[in-house]
Every structure is written in structure tokens, then in C-alpha cells.
Amino acid sequence: xxxxxxxxxxxxxxxxxxxxxxxxxxxxxxxxxxxxxxxxxxxxxxxxxxxxxxxxxxxxxxxxxxxxxxxxxxxxxxxxxxxxxxxxxxxxxxxxxxxxxxxxxxxxxxxxxxxxxxxxxxxxxxxxxxxxxxxxxxxxxxxxxxxxxxxxxxxxxxxxxxxxxx
Amino acid sequence: xxxxxxxxxxxxxxxxxxxxxxxxxxxxxxxxxxxxxxxxxxxxxxxxxxxxxxxxxxxxxxxxxxxxxxxxxxxxxxxxxxxxxxxxxxxxxxxxxxxxxxx
Numbered sequence: 001x002x003x004x005x006x007x008x009x010x011x012x013x014x015x016x017x018x019x020x021x022x023x024x025x026x027x028x029x030x031x032x033x034x035x036x037x038x039x040x041x042x043x044x045x046x047x048x049x050x051x052x053x054x055x056x057x058x059x060x061x062x063x064x065x066x067x068x069x070x071x072x073x074x075x076x077x078x079x080x081x082x083x084x085x086x087x088x089x090x091x092x093x094x095x096x097x098x099x100x101x102x103x104x105x106x107x108x109x110x111x112x113x114x115x116x117x118x119x120x121x122x123x124x125x126x127x128x129x130x131x132x133x134x135x136x137x138x139x140x141x142x143x144x145x146x147x148x149x150x151x152x153x154x155x156x157x158x159x160x161x162x163x164x165x166x
Numbered sequence: 167x168x169x170x171x172x173x174x175x176x177x178x179x180x181x182x183x184x185x186x187x188x189x190x191x192x193x194x195x196x197x198x199x200x201x202x203x204x205x206x207x208x209x210x211x212x213x214x215x216x217x218x219x220x221x222x223x224x225x226x227x228x229x230x231x232x233x234x235x236x237x238x239x240x241x242x243x244x245x246x247x248x249x250x251x252x253x254x255x256x257x258x259x260x261x262x263x264x265x266x267x268x269x
Contacts, residue, residue, distance in 0.1 A: 001170055001201040002249075004217035005194035006241040038210050057242070059214055074213030074220035085214065087242025094242030096217060099194065 003075050004085070005105060007095040009112045011119060013088050018055035020118070021086060022048065024111050031063040037085075042067060057087045084108060167202045167231040167248065170216070170267070176225035180264060185227055185256040199249035202236060207267050216247070223269040228262040 025032055035042040037057035061067040066082035073079070081103050085096035093115070095108035169187055171179065179185050187200040205212055213220045237251065238244030 001203070001218060001222065002192050002196060002216055002239070002243075002247055003194060006196075006239065006243060008241040035211070037215060040210055057215075059211070070214055072220070074223070075217050076219060080217075083214070085217065087245075089242055092242065096243065 003080070004096040005099050007097060007100070007105070007108045007112065009093045009095070009115060010091065011116075012091060013093055014119070014122070015054075017093065017115060018058065018086070018088055020115065021111055022060065024114055025060055025084070025107065028107065029060070029062045033061040033064055033067040035059045035061070035067070055086075055088065057085075060084045060086070167204060167229055167236070168206060169200075169202050169227045169229075170212075170218075170223045171225050171227075172222050173224060175222075176227075176264070179227060183258055185229070185261060185264075187227075187250070187254045187256070189250065189253050196239065197237075197249065197251065199237075199251050200254040201247065201249045202231070202254075203248070204246045207269065212269070215243070220269065223267055225265065226267050227256070227264045229256045230260045230262065232260075 022032070022034060033042045034048055034055075035058060036055060037059060042061075059070075060083070061070060062082040066079055069076065069079040070083055081098040084104050084107060087094040087096075095111065097104035097108045099105050100109070169179075179187060187202075189198055189200045191198050192201060203216065205215065207226065209215070213223055231248075235250065235254070236248035239247040239249065
């Protein structure tokens with residue numbers, strides 16, 4: 001009573017990741033159809049492009065033909081590689097695909113790699129921003145007061161601010 | 167808790183006073199087991215969420231599960247998909263409803 005393979009990307013999720021998933025898929029599936037799991041109808045092109053959609057559980061079909069086939073028959077041998085099912089939770093994203101080596105499996109694995117890179121980049125940026133906060137500056141100065149009376153750490157913090165605004 | 171099946175599965179399970187759901191190996195690398203869902207008949211996109219043929223939604227069994235009996239599937243579908251690692255018996259007092267879904 002269950003089909004598909006579940007690929008899980010653990011880690012805190014970001015609000016923009018649903019949109020990012022769709023953007024990653026669009027060049028490969030230019031006629032893709034997006035549907036909220038709780039809706040009977042897919043999003044229109046205008047709805048997807050006009051406003052940021054808040055998606056928690058959603059489907060991306062390869063095209064309108066795939067959408068119609070899934071609605072009519074559910075999973076079949078012919079259509080099972082034309083749908084990615086995403087579930088976004090606060091601490092993980094699950095991708096349900098046909099199989100790991102199938103087209104949808106490869107697409108999901110590619111999305112996982114892109115999101116992982118994006119999260120790593122975001123994390124390093126956040127570490128950098130924390131380092132530049134005034135509270136951190138005071139703490140650093142206080143901690144280093146015995147060995148760094150000239151306050152050399154201040155230079156580092158100023159550098160961080162400049163780069164942040166560049 | 168619900169179990170959806172086709173006509174053959176329905177006739178087999180309901181042939182006993184106590185419903186017996188046989189464990190099996192599902193596709194997709196999921197654990198061996200008997201599978202169930204908290205999703206109901208009126209859930210939108212039921213076949214898509216379970217990723218099964220619509221034909222396998224033709225009949226249903228509904229019952230009261232015992233706490234700790236069933237394991238949630240790993241990942242997001244674990245919110246609504248549960249399984250028993252072995253054959254799962256539902257004695258008569260825990261049986262709620264069964265029949266054709268009309269789906």
C-alpha cells in the first residue's frame with residue numbers, strides 16, 4: 001500500500017526552498033505543473049510567478065499530460081517517473097520519487113546537492129555576520145584584554161562589516 | 167488507521183473474523199511490513215501521496231490501532247504512513263469499517 005522511494009535531506013529548512021526546488025526543476029521540465037498536496041487543482045503560472053507560494057507538501061509533475069494521468073490512474077508503469085513529491089518539514093525535506101536511479105531519483109539527488117551547497121554557503125555567511133555583531137566585539141575584546149590591549153580584533157570586525165556591504 | 171487495497175486483497179482480508187494484514191516487501195527500498203495510513207477516504211490526492219495505482223484504493227479497512235503497534239515510515243511520509251514489521255491482526259473489537267471506497 002505504498003510506492004516510491006523516499007529520499008530525505010535532513011537539516012533546518014528555509015522559507016525559500018520550495019521555490020528553489022521548482023526553479024531547479026524548470027529547465028529540465030519546462031512545462032512542469034505544481035500542485036499543493038491539499039488542493040485538487042494545480043497552481044497557475046501567474047500564481048507561481050507572481051507571489052512567493054508557501055508550500056509544505058507539494059507535487060511537481062513533468063507536464064500537463066503527467067498531471068492528468070496521475071489524477072486519473074494514480075501511479076502506473078508509464079507515469080511513475082513523471083512526478084516528484086516534496087514534503088518540507090522544519091528539520092528535513094523528503095523527496096518521493098520512482099527509484100533512486102530513475103530520472104526523478106536523479107533529479108531529487110541533484111536538488112539535494114544544490115540545497116546542501118546553498119545551506120553551507122548560507123551558514124558560513126551567518127557565521128561571518130555573527131562575528132560582526134557588536135555583542136561579539138565586546139566579548140572578544142574582553143576575552144583578549146590581557147593579551148591584546150591594543151584591540152587588534154576591532155580591525156577584523158570592521159573588515160567584516162565592509163565585506164558584508166560590498 | 168486505514169488500509170487500502172484492491173478487490174482481491176479486500177476479499178482475502180475480510181474472509182476471517184479477525185482481519186489479517188500480511189507483511190510484504192514493498193517497492194522503493196521500504197522495510198518489509200504491512201502498511202497503513204492515517205489518511206482517509208476524502209484526503210485529496212490520496213493515490214499520489216501514497217504513490218500507488220488508483221485501483222488499489224478501491225476498498226478500505228478502518229480500525230483502531232494500539233499505541234506502539236505501528237512504526238512511522240522514515241521521512242516526511244511518516245506523518246501519515248505507518249507499518250507493522252510482521253503480519254498484523256486486527257481483532258473484531260478494534261474493527262471500525264470496511265468496504266468499497268467509491269474511488
